[in-house]
Amino acid sequence: MSDQGPKPTTHFGFKEVPTGDKVSAVAGVFHSVAAKYDVMNDLMSMGIHRIWKRQTIEMSGVRAGDSVLDLAGGTGDLTMRFSDLVGPKGQVILADINESMIKVGRDRLIDKGFVGNVSYVQANAEELPFPDNTFDCITIAFGLRNVTDKDKALVSMRRVLKPGGRLLVLEFSKTDNPLLTKVYDTYSFNILPKIGKLITNDEDSYRYLAESIRMHPDQATLKGMMETAGLVNCRFHNMTGGIVALHYGVKP
Incomplete structure (x- = not known):
């Protein structure tokens, strides 16, 4: 019998799991929390997530007629705003790897009357099922940290952007204020x-979410990853003391 050696592993929160198991592990988290996802977002951030997302919309530069991919779009907060901005001649795709999240998002948007220029796709960010040069803008809000191979996902996003298209990554990040870090850690883990x-x-899923934030690359590292993926004019904007950062890059 040949010895194939140890299987590659990746982090799932603070645990190490086989790389091939992370997608299903993350899926379990979001199947569990999907129904109460919006309520928890408001409680977790004390409503500030709405301000973070508003700034993402403003930086996106999306306008009438654009084609937008709201990746890891979940319950559709950004999709709704983009739908209004692109108008009847534009298109917004809400994509998420998690079937439960897409169902909650689709039901929510239909209930609010968002039909016509919005469609839904279940997709893995690492292998986006769209042709090259499809989108004017891609956003991924609080989703990149759950992706197994972030470098591969960034390359996939770059591929489906049109030349001149923008990628915006809104994600929890690292604060350099020791006092704020201590308060944030106490809140996150306790x-x-x-x-x-x-x-x-479901206590375990939210413990995982806190751990996944700590394992996510810091601002400078993620900026470098975006540049390595082939994006230019990369920069980031810290919000709420660096608890959240909005990263921006353009496809040349």
Whole structure:
């Protein structure tokens, strides 16, 4: 019998898991929390996530007639705003790897009357099922940290952008203020899982979310990853003391 050696691993929160198992592990988290996702977002961020997303919209430069991919779009906060901006001649695709999140997002958008220029695709960010040069803008909000191979995903996003198209990555990041970091850690690891248990009866998923934030690359590292993927004019804007950062890059 030949020895093929140890299987490659990746992090799932603070745990190491076989690389091939991470997608299903992350899927389990979001299947569990999908129904209460919006309520938890408001509670976790005290509503500030709406301001972070508003700034993402403003930096996107999306206008009438554009084609937009809202990747890891979940329950559709950004999709709704983009739908208004692109108008009847534009298109917005809400894509998510998780079937439960897409279902919640689709039901929510249809209930609010967003039909006609919005469509839904279940897709893995690492292998986007779209032709080259399709989108004027791609956003991924609070989703990149859950992707197994982030470098591969960034290359995939670049491929499907049109030349001159913009990628915006909104993600939890690193604060360089020691006091804020201490408060943030205390909240993330002691309070957030308890809120998750109270609202969704799922403490473990919110402990994973806190751990996944800590394992995500810092601002400078992610900027470098975007540049390596072939994007130019890369920069980032810290919000709420660096708890969240909005990264921006353009396909040349």
